[in-house]
Amino acid sequence: MSIDEPTSQPRKLLLVAACALVDADGRVLIAQRPEGKQLAGMWEFPGGKVEAGETPEETVVRELAEELGIETKTACLAPLTFASHSYEGFNLLMPLFVCRRFWGTPQPLEHQALKWVRPNKLRDYDMPPADAPLIPFLIDLL
């Protein structure tokens, strides 16, 4: 095998934009993925796939409205870090934004449950493997 030869089939790159909503106490919102979906029952940061023509910030604003029923603006999103993880069948690239300014009370419109969690407690929750490297950035920030 030459050094240039790929070791596996090329996989699709999936761009997902996610957001750590932060409350006045410095807690972060996590949401439990619905039954029947990939990674069901795991706790994730709200967000979703970036659709054609959208910026990642626009995706977050749209997903927060759809998933949680809250309103925010792209100017209220600050980039924090990103996840890059190989799942079976695709590579996930997921920018993580932080949002402290939003209108409304988050409701679990598409998730099983929501929880406000201190960043140093996030490791107590079963999160997708891509998310583990994000936690230290939230601990440092908050």
Ligand SMILES: Nc1nc2c([nH]c(=O)n2[C@H]2C[C@H](O)[C@@H](COP(=O)(O)OP(=O)(O)OP(=O)(O)O)O2)c(=O)[nH]1
């Ligand atoms: N929103 C979000 N997705 C995450 C996180 N960590 C992580 O690995 N993912 C993965 C799970 C999914 O493969 C993908 C998010 O896609 P999605 O939520 O829009 O789509 P889905 O799997 O619910 O499926 P679909 O029905 O919308 O197609 O990113 C996270 O913290 N937040």
